[in-house]
Amino acid sequence: MPHARIRKGIIMVDFRRRRRTQHRESPFVVLWRHRHRLAPFYVLSATWAAGGLAFHWLTPITTVSICLFVLAVVAIWTGQVLDRTIERAYARAVGGTVAAWIVAASVLGADHPVLLRVLAVGGLLGALPWWLHRRVRAQVRVERTIAAWPRVAETAGLARSRLTGVLVTTWGWTGRLRLAAGQTARDVTGRLRTVESALRLPVGSVRAEPWPERADVAVMRVIESDPHSDPVHWAGSPATSIADPMPVGPYDDGDVCRVPLYDRQSGTHHALIAGTNGSGKSGLLNLMACHAVTAPDAVLWAIDLKGGIELRPWWPVTDWLSTTADSARTMLAALREVIDVRGSVATNRVWQASPEQPVIVVLIDEAAELPVECVPDLESVARRGRALGVALVLATQYPTVNAVGSAQVRAQLRTRVAFRFLKTGEASTVLRDTSGTDPAVIRKDRPGCGYVEAAGAERPALVRCYWVTDDLVSHVVETWRGRQPALDPATADVVSTFPADGDDERDAPPSIPAARQTDSVAEEAAVPLAALAEPGPATRSPAKKRLDNEQARAALRAALSGVGEEGTTVEALGAACDRRKTWIYRELDALESARLVERTGRHGYYRGTPRLRNEPAE
Numbered sequence: 001m002p003h004a005r006i007r008k009g010i011i012m013v014d015f016r017r018r019r020r021t022q023h024r025e026s027p028f029v030v031l032w033r034h035r036h037r038l039a040p041f042y043v044l045s046a047t048w049a050a051g052g053l054a055f056h057w058l059t060p061i062t063t064v065s066i067c068l069f070v071l072a073v074v075a076i077w078t079g080q081v082l083d084r085t086i087e088r089a090y091a092r093a094v095g096g097t098v099a100a101w102i103v104a105a106s107v108l109g110a111d112h113p114v115l116l117r118v119l120a121v122g123g124l125l126g127a128l129p130w131w132l133h134r135r136v137r138a139q140v141r142v143e144r145t146i147a148a149w150p151r152v153a154e155t156a157g158l159a160r161s162r163l164t165g166v167l168v169t170t171w172g173w174t175g176r177l178r179l180a181a182g183q184t185a186r187d188v189t190g191r192l193r194t195v196e197s198a199l200r201l202p203v204g205s206v207r208a209e210p211w212p213e214r215a216d217v218a219v220m221r222v223i224e225s226d227p228h229s230d231p232v233h234w235a236g237s238p239a240t241s242i243a244d245p246m247p248v249g250p251y252d253d254g255d256v257c258r259v260p261l262y263d264r265q266s267g268t269h270h271a272l273i274a275g276t277n278g279s280g281k282s283g284l285l286n287l288m289a290c291h292a293v294t295a296p297d298a299v300l301w302a303i304d305l306k307g308g309i310e311l312r313p314w315w316p317v318t319d320w321l322s323t324t325a326d327s328a329r330t331m332l333a334a335l336r337e338v339i340d341v342r343g344s345v346a347t348n349r350v351w352q353a354s355p356e357q358p359v360i361v362v363l364i365d366e367a368a369e370l371p372v373e374c375v376p377d378l379e380s381v382a383r384r385g386r387a388l389g390v391a392l393v394l395a396t397q398y399p400t401v402n403a404v405g406s407a408q409v410r411a412q413l414r415t416r417v418a419f420r421f422l423k424t425g426e427a428s429t430v431l432r433d434t435s436g437t438d439p440a441v442i443r444k445d446r447p448g449c450g451y452v453e454a455a456g457a458e459r460p461a462l463v464r465c466y467w468v469t470d471d472l473v474s475h476v477v478e479t480w481r482g483r484q485p486a487l488d489p490a491t492a493d494v495v496s497t498f499p500a501d502g503d504d505e506r507d508a509p510p511s512i513p514a515a516r517q518t519d520s521v522a523e524e525a526a527v528p529l530a531a532l533a534e535p536g537p538a539t540r541s542p543a544k545k546r547l548d549n550e551q552a553r554a555a556l557r558a559a560l561s562g563v564g565e566e567g568t569t570v571e572a573l574g575a576a577c578d579r580r581k582t583w584i585y586r587e588l589d590a591l592e593s594a595r596l597v598e599r600t601g602r603h604g605y606y607r608g609t610p611r612l613r614n615e616p617a618e
């Protein structure tokens with residue numbers, strides 16, 4: 001119907017509008033647009049044409065050779081692009097059947113009645129799984145949406161916009177919306193509910209973001225199934241370097257959010273993690289611990305002022321774990337000196353992480369519990385640590401200036417993560433840009449969901465952090481113990497001058513909460529340290545005098561000689577000679593090169609060789 005309206009009592013008919021809306025599309029565009037639904041017919045036509053060509057132009061031998069070659073290519077290609085076995089099997093079965101039909105047609109002719117019947121029936125049977133496949137059905141739905149888009153756009157006030165580059169994802173689909181001149185992504189964000197209504201989709205299922213390359217293009221995402229409905233378990237992939245951006249978890253459209261802890265151009269990225277209790281802060285710290293521990297060029301230091309309940313399970317792979325305010329103070333003072341020393345030996349503008357000079361990742365749980373005397377050290381570390389390979393991560397329930405030490409510290413925390421808060425508005429205490437975010441409406445039953453603001457992760461979309469279960473923590477600790485890099489000599493020398501106090505967990509076997517206790521850790525705790533320590537210090541007490549390096553070396557040799565065939569662990573050696581693990585690793589390397597020490601064959605266990613045992617005591 002032409003568009004009609006009444007003006008001053010006269011019925012006016014607009015034929016131009018009718019012509020515009022009835023614009024006919026070329027059949028090729030229609031065939032292309034519906035390619036997913038019509039794909040089986042395209043395959044059948046191509047097979048029939050190929051059979052005809054082979055019959056007229058090729059010998060059966062040549063046809064067989066070409067088919068075998070194409071089949072091999074299909075087998076390799078499907079192996080690379082299809083991740084599900086059933087999909088690969090389907091693609092290969094279709095390829096094999098098509099090849100067999102073409103070979104038969106090259107002998108009998110493509111119009112042979114039996115072959116035509118086989119092609120029709122086989123084609124129909126082969127097409128059924130295709131049409132029923134979830135992804136193809138989603139693709140067909142998307143094709144319909146694209147076809148209906150001009151009408152939807154007009155209803156939603158986005159007339160003359162075009163939907164292009166649509167991709168079906170696991171969770172829905174994503175496309176680029178090319179807007180009319182003068183419109184921007186902001187216009188789309190303001191009309192999302194209307195778009196949802198026009199597309200008959202649930203509320204909140206359409207998102208729009210600007211496309212950085214062009215102001216008149218918006219990225220539109222439609223979420224059909226929510227990737228945050230269940231916890232998303234960490235896949236356990238190790239970091240190849242601390243410079244790899246850390247995968248935090250999926251956004252609500254399934255894209256993975258990644259944040260850097262360190263990059264080679266600008267150094268470390270200090271982070272602030274905040275949220276109410278039970279919102280997932282410690283979960284994210286555990287994820288960061290996994291990243292640091294598996295990276296070959298980072299060491300983990302941790303302060304857990306919840307008495308070690310969260311981070312103590314990491315003890316076997318941490319270089320230094322503090323669980324009390326006193327030892328936290330010592331650690332921060334040590335860090336400050338480390339930075340002084342690193343500054344004096346550094347040859348680059350930014351610390352270049354490597355297994356020989358690792359980045360120190362310092363995780364602080366319950367940062368608000370740090371004693372106030374720590375603030376000057378914390379400020380100094382936050383300010384200068386970025387360029388000198390020290391990454392600070394502070395987790396707190398109260399992200400006020402006081403809770404993170406000072407405004408200076410806060411200003412240095414470039415990465416921000418806001419988990420659930422109780423009140424709207426609290427987000428602005430963590431995030432710099434709160435537009436489009438409200439951590440107060442994050443569902444209580446979705447711990448680990450939060451907003452992330454970091455270099456390369458600026459989207460105002462909800463992320464659900466990967467969940468590292470207690471079993472996974474134990475598994476990572478078991479797998480990576482004994483594989484941590486040693487601190488660079490300058491750092492190690494500074495650190496070794498800091499006394500361990502009674503509560504410092506760097507040398508004492510951990511008391512692991514029952515839920516996280518693994519057999520091996522329990523076993524290790526049972527190692528008779530007193531026996532190893534002879535003639536060095538058997539039991540550590542806050543009051544005892546610290547061994548100098550020569551005495552510590554003598555204690556290490558004595559411990560290794562006295563240990564017997566079963567060997568001992570680095571942690572036990574650390575307790576025996578009053579030194580941190582990185583120092584022990586360095587010494588063990590030197591002793592191994594001199595053939596005075598060997599590995600027992602059991603992961604992480606060392607013993608002295610007969611040569612060491614026969615050495616005269618110094």
Ligand SMILES: Nc1ncnc2c1ncn2[C@@H]1O[C@H](COP(=O)(O)OP(=O)(O)OP(=O)(O)O)[C@@H](O)[C@H]1O
Nearest residue numbers: 231276277278279280281282283447448465466467
């Ligand atoms: N990413 C996640 N996915 C699924 N569940 C999670 C996730 N993170 C945390 N949880 C669940 O939520 C619980 C509380 O999380 P967590 O201990 O990390 O919170 P928190 O913010 O550190 O709390 P508090 O401030 O009280 O220490 C965990 O025991 C776990 O069951």
